[in-house]
């Protein structure tokens with residue numbers, strides 16, 4: 252781990268500060284004068300805190316509560332024992348130990364942003380093993396492929412010709428004819444903003460000012476509109492998007508594209524290109540040996556046997572309500588008569604699913620700003636299809652073997668991801684599972700329409716995949732099918748999965764800063780008895796680290812309003828917040844507390860709690 256600053260933390264600070272500036276009319280009262288109001292009537296001391304969701308945010312919340320001796324109860328809509336939510340490793344039946352693929356999160360860069368993920372991964376009690384993940388092979392062994400405009404080129408830089416994809420009559424800027432040209436162009440667009448955060452021998456920049464400039468200059472743009480107003484033609488933008496991302500990606504917030512590029516490639520590194528791995532091995536990419544599900548499974552097993560046994564699966568929450576006379580929170584479960592009772596609730600349910608619950612009993616529909624945030628925040632769609640073959644033909648049967656990395660195409664499958672595990676294995680022990688298609692945004696919406704909710708797909712999807720896979724690798728469909736046994740595939744569409752309804756939060760232009768979407772989701776509801784966590788409620792959204800950070804923040808809020816005496820122990824055990832993650836800087840941590848407390852006060856004020 253290097254001392255690179257945590258850009259997501261600064262994004263959080265910026266958003267919190269801007270939010271407070273916009274709500275200066277709300278009295279700045281001391282939180283300790285509010286908490287007694289919230290304790291009247293006192294919550295029932297015998298009731299646990301209800302934690303909805305056993306994804307990483309829910310399990311992390313449970314681990315924290317357990318360490319503090321706070322009674323809690325986990326509840327999830329998924330199948331018995333199926334913890335992890337969007338950490339989901341699919342093991343092929345009758346396969347070898349590495350015949351699996353990660354349907355959700357699969358790769359983790361060891362950067363400051365991912366601190367909580369790596370802290371957990373290295374927690375000896377969890378007994379997890381990280382193995383290197385090859386994001387992209389590097390020339391001269393970059394044997395993966397690029398296929399665009401029906402022309403195929405090796406990913407090896409030297410073999411790429413002047414116009415490998417014959418696009419000279421489509422693109423206006425001749426430098427964009429090669430993937431390197433596109434990469435340089437994208438870099439040019441991003442570089443002024445990436446440079447704001449550049450770490451140099453002279454030290455780190457003023458991160459707070461850098462974040463102010465970033466938001467001021469990019470917040471209201473989509474990537475497309477920013478490039479357009481800077482003089483790039485529509486055709487060139489489309490071509491850049493095709494090579495660089497997925498269809499429609501450039502219509503989302505430009506700040507998302509910039510910050511993602513920082514996560515994938517922190518600007519202190521010398522390598523060009525937005526998605527190149529870091530050259531510093533300490534900043535490499537990793538995956539979990541045995542698949543990403545090993546993380547939530549280990550987290551769940553670390554809980555007390557009683558808590559594991561009491562966890563209620565197959566229990567979709569349909570309504571959250573508060574009984575003001577007894578100060579009891581209630582959860583209604585589909586298919587059951589009597590609601591469950593709790594002293595408080597932490598919901599880690601993805602926001603699209605939350606928006607379908609009956610929240611009238613906690614007055615969220617009366618709180619226009621918060622309700623709008625839950626309703627409006629866009630999630631990105633994503634689809635992954637994995638196939639098991641009789642042999643890893645990409646490693647053993649192609650003229651140029653492929654080990655790890657990705658191939659890219661404008662055909663519907665868009666991205667092929669080769670397994671990089673097990674590390675250093677002989678061909679006979681290698682994984683025989685290939686992610687034959689990984690798609691996002693509009694590409695995923697279309698693939699998803701052919702996928703059923705049980706992991707099967709319409710036959711035409713499989714034919715399409717074989718067609719595209721053969722084209723990308725320059726082989727025939729029959730040759731590929733000679734390694735395939737009918738039915739050895741698993742297809743998953745996160746958009747139409749009823750428990751997520753999207754892959755991860757993906758903000759639109761103008762949503763971050765000049766509008767309260769993000770900050771509203773952080774506020775407690777039900778007079779300090781209902782808290783929202785989960786990936787979307789973190790500045791590091793779309794990452795496991797964000798889900799963990801969000802759990803930290805929700806517990807912190809719960810303690811501040813309900814059990815302030817527990818807070819010091821909590822901070823000692825679980826570190827400082829994602830926003831002010833510099834444990835050596837006590838001034839910043841104190842300032843963060845003030846801002847966070849004020850955030851709670853604003854939320855309670857809007858929720859009708861009298862402040863004076």
Ligand SMILES: Cc1cc2nc3c(=O)[nH]c(=O)nc-3n(C[C@H](O)[C@H](O)[C@H](O)COP(=O)(O)OP(=O)(O)OC[C@H]3O[C@@H](n4cnc5c(N)ncnc54)[C@H](O)[C@@H]3O)c2cc1C
Nearest residue numbers: 304306307308328336337356357358568785786794795798
């Ligand atoms: C395709 C894909 C690729 C990704 N790649 C990466 C990556 O490479 N690296 C990375 O760090 N992150 C990645 N992510 C993001 C990461 O997976 C998420 O940020 C993280 O897992 C979210 O955790 P969570 O606990 O917030 O939500 P979830 O994991 O979604 O957990 C929510 C839980 O709530 C439950 N639930 C939903 N509705 C109800 C209900 N009504 N009642 C009761 N329970 C309910 C669900 O069953 C689920 O268990 C990826 C995600 C996807 C989808």
